[in-house]
Amino acid sequence: MTFTRTLDALIVGGGVAGLWTLNQLASKGYDCLLVEQDKLGQGQTIMSQGILHGGVKYAFGIHVKPDFLKELNAMPERWRQHLSGERKPDLRETKVLSDSFYLWASQGQDLGTYATRFTLWALSRLQLLQVSPYSTTDFPAWLQASAVYKMNEPVLDTKSLLSSLAKPHASSIVYGSCVRQDHGVVTVEEKISKETFPVQPKCILLTAGHGNQALAQLMGIGEQLAQERPLRQVLARGNLPLFYGHCMDNAAVTGKPSMTITSHYDLSGHVVWNIGGTLAENTDEPLQQRAERLFRKTLPGLDLGRVTWSTYHAIRSEPKTKDGHIPETATIRKYGNVFVCWPTKLVLAPLLADRIEQEVSQMGIQPSGRCLVRSEAIDIARAPWE
Numbered sequence: 001m002t003f004t005r006t007l008d009a010l011i012v013g014g015g016v017a018g019l020w021t022l023n024q025l026a027s028k029g030y031d032c033l034l035v036e037q038d039k040l041g042q043g044q045t046i047m048s049q050g051i052l053h054g055g056v057k058y059a060f061g062i063h064v065k066p067d068f069l070k071e072l073n074a075m076p077e078r079w080r081q082h083l084s085g086e087r088k089p090d091l092r093e094t095k096v097l098s099d100s101f102y103l104w105a106s107q108g109q110d111l112g113t114y115a116t117r118f119t120l121w122a123l124s125r126l127q128l129l130q131v132s133p134y135s136t137t138d139f140p141a142w143l144q145a146s147a148v149y150k151m152n153e154p155v156l157d158t159k160s161l162l163s164s165l166a167k168p169h170a171s172s173i174v175y176g177s178c179v180r181q182d183h184g185v186v187t188v189e190e191k192i193s194k195e196t197f198p199v200q201p202k203c204i205l206l207t208a209g210h211g212n213q214a215l216a217q218l219m220g221i222g223e224q225l226a227q228e229r230p231l232r233q234v235l236a237r238g239n240l241p242l243f244y245g246h247c248m249d250n251a252a253v254t255g256k257p258s259m260t261i262t263s264h265y266d267l268s269g270h271v272v273w274n275i276g277g278t279l280a281e282n283t284d285e286p287l288q289q290r291a292e293r294l295f296r297k298t299l300p301g302l303d304l305g306r307v308t309w310s311t312y313h314a315i316r317s318e319p320k321t322k323d324g325h326i327p328e329t330a331t332i333r334k335y336g337n338v339f340v341c342w343p344t345k346l347v348l349a350p351l352l353a354d355r356i357e358q359e360v361s362q363m364g365i366q367p368s369g370r371c372l373v374r375s376e377a378i379d380i381a382r383a384p385w386e
Contacts, residue, residue, distance in 0.1 A: 004185060007031050008368055009360060010201035012178060012215055013208030015045035016158075017343045017352055019165035021207060023089040024353040025360065026169050029367030033199060034173045035188055037211070039381040041162040044209040045346065046381040047233070047314040049262040049274055050156040052076045052347045056103060056246070068328040075347045076153055082350070083154075094164045095157035097263065102245035104145040106298040140241065142301030155244050155262055158346075159380055166378045175379060180204075180219050184337070202365045203337045205356060210317040212340055219338050227324060229316040231280040234291045235385055236273040237266070238307035247277070247298045259294060264385045272385040280314075287311050312384040318342055332359060 009025055011018045014036030022034045036042075055072035081087040083094060139148055166173060176190040186204070189196045206215045213226040246257035257277040264272050279287070279294060288309040295304060319331040319342050326344065330352035333340045339359060343352040 004198040004200050006368075007033055007199050007201040008365055009033075009203050009205055010035070010178070010186060010199060011205045011207055013206060013211060014040040014166075014173065015043060015207065015209055016041070016048075016161065016165070016346055016349045017209070017341060018205070018207035019162065019169075020089065020349040021205060021341075021353045021356050022169050022172060023165055024357055026172065027088050028357065029369045030360070030365070031368045031370040032169075032172055033188075033201075034169070035178050036173065036175055037177050037191070037208075038175075039379045040166055040173075041158060042381040043211070044314070044316065045162065046158055046383050047312070048158050048346045049260065049276060050097065050158045050161070050346070051101060051244075051260070051262065052079050052154045052156065053345055054151060054153045054347075056101075056151050056153065071329055071351070072345075072347065075351070078350055079154065079347070089165060089168070091161065091164045093160065093167075095160040096154055097157055098155040098242070098244045100244075101151045101153040101155060102243075103149040103151060103248055103257075104143065104245055105147050105248050106145055106300070140301075142241075142299055142303070157264070159383060162380050163378060166380070170378050173378075201337075203339065203360055203363060206338065206340045207342075209342070210315050212317065212342065216335075216338075216340050219335070221335050221338065221340070225320055225333060225340055226317050227320040229281075229318070231276065231314040231316060232282075232287060232311045233280050233314055233384070234275040234287050235310045235312065236275060236291070236295075236307050237270060237310075239303070240271045240273055240307065242271060243273070247294075249298055259298065264383065267386050274385055314384075318344055330355060332356065334359065337363070 008030040009032045011022055011032060011034040014034055018034055018036070019040065022032055025032050052075060053072055054076045055069040082089060082091040083096060085092045139145070174188060174190055175192070176188055178186050178188045180186050181198070185198050185200050187196055187198050204219065206212050208215055210228070216225055240263070242263040244262050247259040249258045259275055259279050260277040262274050264274055266272050275291065279291060282290070291309055292304060295302060319327050319333065321327055327342070330343045330348040331341070332355055339356065341352055341356060343349045
């Protein structure tokens with residue numbers, strides 16, 4: 001007869017949302033098990049540019065509400081408290097790629113329209129942006145921008161973030177799959193050994209991003225819960241400097257950056273620019289030519305002679321909204337003891353974990369103090385630029 005282990009919480013999905021939730025609940029004494037079907041961070045987290053958004057990027061959009069900006073505004077400081085070790089989970093081993101982010105417009109672009117001036121003023125009132133632009137003489141010649149603003153938005157290395165979150169609770173992580181059975185029992189099957197074991201969780205937390213829809217169906221939820229945005233990110237390799245910024249050309253019209261650039265290292269130690277923004281949203285157009293053309297327009301002083309280009313496909317999965325726009329906050333949808341959870345943005349993972357803990361407590365689940373001890377190595381996904 002197989003022994004069925006009772007759990008306080010079963011977490012399915014080992015990206016930043018699942019791992020942060022595991023840390024938060026386990027630190028309060030809840031007996032948790034996290035199941036990841038592939039590698040930690042595989043999918044949205046490892047493909048993330050690692051920006052701790054404070055709201056600036058979204059402030060130009062006409063559909064974004066002030067409450068969402070205020071919520072995002074608090075997040076960079078919240079993360080800094082974890083990165084300094086002042087707050088749990090302790091993220092002092094997480095590598096910070098940059099302490100700040102830049103917003104610029106190329107020469108000839110008008111950042112002086114009423115709408116844009118009002119947006120910049122509002123951002124400065126929220127202390128997301130300094131009031132006046134930096135002098136462009138303080139920046140390298142290749143930037144040649146008409147205006148540059150500095151934002152208090154750090155950029156993290158997502159692999160080191162995943163490692164920091166996984167290390168304290170590696171014994172509570174299983175790589176495999178799970179199927180819900182009758183009477184609230186879930187059968188977990190380990191990927192390598194094929195060993196199966198039953199658990200009976202008091203609550204099930206789905207934090208698998210793109211996988212949430214299929215998992216919800218396995219749990220007996222037939223509703224369409226997710227919406228997806230396909231992206232094709234551009235990678236530029238060559239003799240490139242470290243740079244982190246949003247190009248806001250035409251932002252007053254589109255409400256979005258034309259490019260969002262973060263810098264990373266490949267396995268050979270070379271700098272790779274990971275480029276998103278509206279450039280990545282046009283998945284049907286040949287991107288190499290478009291990226292080169294956009295670079296020559298917005299960064300005319302940059303030497304592209306030895307730059308090579310490639311792309312990779314990414315999907316942003318979010319809770320479905322009536323109008324199809326990006327949800328305005330971290331979201332939990334509850335079906336009995338099953339919670340379907342999305343942080344919406346990487347930066348909102350702490351807020352999602354706060355709300356999950358509140359929901360678990362409101363269900364009357366008390367921390368049991370037990371710990372499911374296993375011996376699993378930490379297996380983290382490889383970043384696309386590697």
